[in-house]
Amino acid sequence: MAGEGPKLLWNPENVKDVAESIGINLTEEPLRVLTQDVEYRIGQVVVEALRFMRAANRTTLTVQDVSQALRVLDVEPLYGYDSTRPLRYGEASIGPGQPLFYIEDEEVDFEKVINAPLPKVPRDMSFTAHWLAIDGVQPSIPQNPTTAETSSKDLLPKGPGANPAVAALAGNDNVAFRPAVKHVISKELILYFDKVQAAIMDDDPDEEKTRLRSAALDSVRSDPGLHQLVPYFVSFINNQVTHRLDDLFVLRQMMELTGAILDNPSIFLDPYASSLAAPVLTCLMARKLGGSESSLEGTDALKDQYRLREVAASLLGTIARKYSKTNALLRPKLTRTCLKFFLDPSKSPAVLYGAISGLAAAGGPEAVRILVLPNLKMFDEGILTPLREKGEASHFEYEALVGGIMKAIETLVEGITLPVVADVAELEREGQLVIEFLGRTIGERVARLGNQHLNRGILEVRHLE
DSSP states (O other): OTTOOOOOSSOHHHHHHHHHHTTOOOOHHHHHHHHHHHHHHHHHHHHHHHHHHHHTTOSSOOHHHHHHHHHHTTOOOOOSOOOOSOOOEEEEESSTTOEEEEEOOOOOOHHHHHHSOOOOOOOOOOOOOOOSOBTTBOOOOTTSOOHHHHHHHHTSOOSTTOOHHHHHHTTOSSOOOOOOOOOOOOHHHHHHHHHHHHHHTOOOOOHHHHHHHHHHHHHHHHOTTOGGGHHHHHHHHHHHHHHOTTOHHHHHHHHHHHHHHHHOTTOOOGGGHHHHHHHHHHHHHOSOOSSOGGGGOSHHHHHHHHHHHHHHHHHHHHHHHHHTTTOTTHHHHHHHHHHHHHTOTTSOHHHHHHHHHHHHHHHHHHHIIIIIGGGHHHHIIIIIHHHHTTGGGGHHHHHHHHHHHHHHHHGGGTTOOOOOOOOHHHHHHHHHHHHHHHOHHHHHHHHHHTOHHHHHHHHHGGGGO
């Protein structure tokens, strides 16, 4: 008939039975309209529940999906206890062609029910997000284990041979041993890592090999997808510097690789700052770089060694500047290490050169002003003067060390444009005071610069002693 509405999928008799159970008698038209609304609401719940199912990458709809769908639709949720036991449906016949399905109840012993402990009150279902870790540090929030729980578990014996009785005495009856998590990276990244290693470690002077080394370093410097490889690069650099101190080429390549990693703007290196600083400090202040003493007698070999220390000092300064905000102890630790080596008279001139260069780069002008200048007179008398008296045999090392100290002192007035000083007598008087304060070797060279601003900056340090 033209006046009939759409065919209903939901049985109107179900709606009628529910209405009569609460004392309401529905006529045909209200029953049809109400059945349509029930059918629409049920469809809404099913569609929302299916969304939760797909979001969880499942193909089976669960009770939790329906509960979350009701919550999203602002409908009062179902109360009670969720069960992981699959439901079993029985079938009974109440008439010809009218089967009745019901849930079969599990038979339990009455004694067990009485003596069983009461279950915990279920928490309200909800979704929330929290940080498991921030920069590798677990925040102290209710969702994460407390420090006391973690400390007590750390003290317990672990591993397959551990005694479970000790854990039981500590109140942990069920100690779970988690296997070590394997860091899985793609085959493409593994191949990339191997190719970069092979390219930068190839010391063939051929033009094509040199071009490949430069291309590999440029790739590390600019590729945005290398964060998974950072721990492997750091470990590779540490191992090569530790075991190849006799090879200047390898050490130089490791410093260039470190510089490339530091220059990459897409890599988050804050957790690795200290690990990267260790091989840089080794190249900066190692007693012997590049083979035996006999192989370093040539001036060219010595120059290569000092160039390597200059590169290491520059990298140390970069690390100190970039990561001192997130690691407050990094810069003081690097500066203190360099100062300790610089003030040790038993160190060789090359080590002292690396120490003063690293101190100036990591600590900056203020570290030179506070830590270096007050100690230079003693340094001159104890180290520079004896080194100068050795003659031509140590001339290069002497000049390199004095040059490194002068370079550090000149950082006090970097970027400052000075007017021409007309009072020559005042400049000479200040120069004499500088010589008395810094010692003859360094003081005379500073005085010859004729920089009045530098002289006065040095003389101000006398009042800090």
